[in-house]
Every structure is written in structure tokens, then in C-alpha cells.
Amino acid sequence: MLLPLLRIELYKIFRRPRTYISFGAIAAIVWLVQIALKFDGPAYIDLLLNNIKESFLINADLKHKILNGYLICFVILNTILIQMPLLVALVAGDSIAGEANMGTLRLSMTKPIGRTQYILVKFLASVIYTVMLLVWMALLALFGSMLIFGTNDLIVMRSDSIEQMRAYDVVWRYLAAFCYAAVALSAVAALAFLLSVLAENSIGPIIATMSIIIVFTILSEMNIPIYDETVKPWLFTTHMVAWKGFFYVKTDAEGVTIDGSIQNLPAIFRSLSILLGYIILFAGTATWIFRKKDILS
Template identity: 50%
Template sequence: MKQLVKLELYKIFRRPRTYIAFGVIAAVTLIIEAALYADGNSFIQFALASVTEQFDLQGNIINGYLVTYIVLQSLIVNIPLLVALVAGDAIAGEANNGTLRLLLTKPITRAKLVWAKFLASVVYTLLLLLWLAIVSLGLSLLIFGTGDLINMKSDAMVLLLKDDVPWRYLAAFGFAALAMTSVAALSVLLSVFAENSIGPIVSTMGVILFFTIITNLGLPSFEVIKPYLMTTHMIAWKGFFNDPVPYGAILKSALVLTAYIFGFVLTTIIVFSKKDIKT
């Protein structure tokens, strides 16, 4: 199994397309960082208008922690696309290439192949998040320094003391890893049904987008299904920047996502094991 995962990783990281995602993350992060470096004050004035109207806020407001939060806020929506870029290709890409039938004439079970592909996608996802942490958190701290984190929520401004922030990022990235793993699992599942890799990438984004819209619409008829959608729970990493941290809700979200992950992987195995390989 280890061998199989290693081979899948080898295939993933020998392909140029894999590095697109890393490049995109670096580019977007750098652009946001540059923009905030140049024009952060007016953004802050705009964002904090409701507070600064009545209070004087002074100090290093645009610090590395806030910049990271802004970067994550705007980038995390797009990470699923980058995850799908590789995970959605896991089976469909090989089917499209014709290499799938080569693989499947080797003495390995299809279930193991699915696990290997899923785990390799997870490793890729984790590396992607690690990279995101390095360029967002690492670079932002280098450029903007540390400071207290102001988190603007729609009903309140939350101020987190700077020594109280690092563990939250650790926890948030940990949670994001779980959330993105669920995206990877979804992509791998969709990958079984397709014979080209564009399909699963687009449909993964479609599903995420659709659920996100439902989550955000707030229509009463959707409220019933909302607690069951994965997108509702994928943003729970933000909970770590609340005060107090809603541990109960985050734990629930983590459990729902874990259930989704296993559900997706097992469905993938069942479907894939029954599938006739015609490509």
C-alpha cells in the first residue's frame, strides 16, 4: 500500500500541472500582500468604518496575522479548484490516458488503487495547504510583522491578542486540511464517473459552488438541508477566530466532514470495483 501511494505521488509530482496550483497560490497571495502593503490603510478604513466612527484604533492593525486572514478568506474558496485539479484527475486522467487498463492488469485490487489515489491526493492537498501557510502566514509575518488580529464579523468586531493567535492558525489549517480532504474525496469519486479530467474538476467546483450558494442564500426551505451540506461545514476553520471558540460546532462540522470523506471513498471503491474499463 505504501508502495502504491508512493507511486501515485511520484506520478502526481512528476507532472507539470501539479505545480500550477502551487504557483497560483503564491501568485494570489503575493498580489494580496502587495495590495495590502500599498493600500492597506484605506482598506482598513473601509472595513472598520463602523468601529472607527466611534473608536480610535491605533497600532499595527495590518499585521501578518490580519493579512493572512484576508488571504485565506479570499483564497480558501478557490482551493477546492486546485485540489480538484489533481484529485479529479486521479482516475479520470488515467482512464483518458489509457493507462488505467495498464494499471488494472497489474495484480492490485481496485479498492487499494482507490485508497492509494485518494491518499496521494490527500498528501498533495496537505502540501498545498502547507505551501499556503508558508506563503500567506510566513511571508505576511515577515513583511507585516505580528500584532493583534481584528476579525470583522457581520455582527461584531473580534480582537484577538497576538499571543493568542498562532494556535488558532495551527488549528484552522488543521481544520482546512480536513475540509480540503473532503473535497479531494469528492473529486476522486467524481473522477470514477468520467473519462476525461475536465469533467470531475468542473463538477467538483459545480457541487461546491452549488452547495455554497445554498448555504449562503439563507432561504427557509434550504435551511432544512443546510446542516447536511459539506460546504456548510467546510468554513468551520473560521470558528477558531471567534471568541469564544465554538468548539461544539467545530467538532460537529469535523465529524460531518469525516463522514463525507469516508462516504465518498467507500462509494468510489464500490462504483470503481463494478466499473467496466472500456477506455
């Protein structure tokens, strides 16, 4: 019963032209970043390596090597994964509230399906849409950049250090990062979905989701001790960037990186479990509210 329902929900999502706005937006951002870095990449690298150029030889050859497909993908992920919650909220926030707004929710409930089944299928469809967005992004950002810029070692510039991974040690990290990002964005989808259950039109949940994410992201990025110890560890936005943990490498006693290693894998699992907790909390609450809700529209 679940599968035909899911197929119908996916059909509904992918029949709407606005669904493809997200795919178009991702393609536009990816291509804009790729074009910008193709023509002005060395200046970007210059900016990032500005304060080590007095100690190291930063020549055109080095900049060209650093500016490879793996780095471009990292830059794109850094840019897009902050904007992507909006694209996810566009569909997840509309999921129940959109039906209520159109007056089709009551009609759907007259069919011989349980409310729990119905809402879980709706949520699953939002998650599948999120995953498809990520797959689309992976195709353009990772494989597209690899084709345009070629491959080499990946250099990740952090605020106080530079991480280097060998070319053969990168692709699995991206696969892991994309899987993690799918969970992180599913948490956003779950939040938008919960708000969608509470609303009668889709604009409210979409704007509310984005507002929550903006406030939480600002809190996550602020370095204020009172928030660092109390609020930050529990904000889901703090853990949404944990995909980067796959690009932080362990070193041996002499400071040489260990291939295939992750600096702090337990921390990534901790972040992952917090996000899964949020997904269960949001989706569970949405289900509980929906089961008890008077559906009048």
C-alpha cells in the same frame, strides 16, 4: 505494498507540470494580496471600520497595528479557501479519469494489486497533494505575512461583531485552522475523486466538482429560512468555513475575552464530523463503484 504504490502515485502527480500551476496560483494570490495590503492596507481597514469611526479613534497608528501579519493571513485564507477547491479538483478529478483517458487504467489493473488498494492509494495521494498545497499556503500566507507585516493582536471582523485575540494566542489557532482546512479540502478531493471514477476524461469531474461547490456555496451563504433549517446544515460547503470558528473567542460575564478559548468548540467538532462523514461516503462510494466497474480503457 501500499507505500511503494503511494510513492509511485505521488511521483506521477508531482512529475506533471500542471501540478505546479496550483502552487504557482497560490503564490500569486498570496503575493498579490500582500502587495495590495502593504500599499493600500489603511484604506482597507478604513472600509471595514467605517461604521465605528464616529465612536472610536481610528488613527494611522491603530490601522498600522491592525494591519499585521496575522490579519493579512486571515484575509488571504478568506479569499483563497473559496478558490482552493478548484486547485484540489484539478488533481483529484484527474486521478482515475486521467488514467482512463490515457488508456493506462486497464494496464494498471493487470498488476498484482487489489482494486481497493489501488483506489485508496490514489485517494491518499490526492489528500497528500491537498495537504502540501495547504502547507505551501501556510508558509507564504502566515509566515510570509508575519515577516513582511510583523505581528500584533488579531482583529477578526465578523458581520455583526469584532473579535480580538492577543498576539500570543493566535498561532495555535492558525495551526488548528490549517488542519481543519485540510479535512475540508479532503472532502472536496473525495468528491472530485468519486466523479473521476465515473468519468472517462478528467475535464468532466473537475467541472462537475466546481459546479457542485459553486451551487452549494451559494446555498450556504444565502439567508433564506426554508434552506437554513433544511438543506444548509447538511451541505458540506456550510461546514468548510468552520475553520473560522477557531477565531471566535469566548468572553466572560463582563465581555472580556478569555485567552485560549473557542466560542463553540462542539460546533466545530460537529462540522468536522459531517465533513469526515462526507469523505467516507464519497471515497467509500468511489471504491465500491470502482470494484464493480468494467474497466475498458
